[in-house]
Amino acid sequence: MAIDHLDGRIIVLLAREPRIGVLEMSRRLGVARGTVQARLDRLQSNGVIRGFGPQVDPAALGYPVTAFATLQIRQGQGADVRAHLATVPEVLELHTTTGTGDMLCRLVARSNADLQRVIDRVVGFDGIVRAATAIVMENPVPLRIIPLVEQAADNRDGRE
Amino acid sequence: MAIDHLDGRIIVLLAREPRIGVLEMSRRLGVARGTVQARLDRLQSNGVIRGFGPQVDPAALGYPVTAFATLQIRQGQGADVRAHLATVPEVLELHTTTGTGDMLCRLVARSNADLQRVIDRVVGFDGIVRAATAIVMENPVPLRIIPLVEQAADNRDGRE
DNA sequence: CGTCACACTGGGCAGATTGCCCAGTGAACA
DNA sequence: TGTTCACTGGGCAATCTGCCCAGTGTGACG
Secondary structure, three states, X not given: OOOOHHHHHHHHHHHHOOOOOXXXXXXXXXXXXXXXXXXXXXXXXXXXXXXXXXXEOHHHHOOOEEEEEEEEEOOOOHHHHHHHHHOOOOEEEEEEEOOOOOEEEEEEEOOHXXXXXXXXXXXXXXXXXXXXXXXXXXXXXXXXXXXXHHHXXXXXXHHO | OOOOHHHHHHHHHHHHOOOOOHHHXXXXXXXXXXXXXXXXXXXXXXXXXEEOOOEEOOHHHOOOEEEEEXXXXXXXXXXXXXXXXXXXXXXXXXXXEOOOOOEEEEEEXXXXXXXXXXXXXXXXXXXXXXXXXXXXXXXXXXXXXXXXXXXXXXXXXXXX
16 A cells, blocks of 8 residues: 555656556666566556546536536435436536535536536536535646655655 | 547547557447547647546555645735645645635645644645635545546537 | 565567558548 | 548558566565
């Protein structure tokens, strides 16, 4: 579950140059190919690396508007709301949270006007009491993992 | 920028079986290998497919706690806050938003107790006036793109 | 102090895939 | 009608993959 420095370097290398291949990685890292292969297998079976799916940009698909909606759910309707939101393609992710809202979801839309349609569809469901939406203007830090991987690798090295 | 049905099938196939390779894709989709290759090249140069980086699970790295923090920023300090948050590895992404807060960031931590440390580090900066944190309990809909891709592909087909 | 398990090395092998090339075809379009 | 474009189907050398092996070093454990 914890990763060492070599694991970290493998992940970072893979993140920077995804098409790199095991052989080239082993050359860059100065280890045997079998080692890289074994590490990769382990990282994947550990679940540290979930997969290598394509990273699709919603904006390039025609959905340049992103928003976060905080939802308040009527007691006992959680499961129904989850099922409902799962059917909306513009709902990219959904979390249940502590705090003022009960759920937080990430939405995309074709435009600000289209966002209204999406929100209507999201909240047009019985179990949802209230929704507060925040439109994303800028994304100074896009979803990233490398700094965390490096920290995790360093911690591990420090401890062992 | 818009994608057609074949593009959609390529992306979905790739999302489901990332290791699949161009040749096998062409077999599954019933088109020539060159076609798949050309489509993929176009999707990547379009920016629709950003890349194929490894999808790393923070939980498996030892960071099982996720939270969203809404930050209020002192006027004119936005750039400084951005730069500060970019240096915190546990900040996985950062958005500037409309609405009650000025920024929304996704955090991870090793435990609920550790989350306190992360939040202290995040808000331990002059430009941040207030922070409201919501801890994620469940993630009923993990970050996904396939339904949106399918919708985008269908729309395109319908129009053209 | 042995013994064992484990990870890593360095090598080899056949088979598959990739990147690249080409000519031909059909459809859309000026 | 002529041109452009995407797609097809094929071929080629080079590369990589998955798989195997024996040898080595190290740490854990009896």
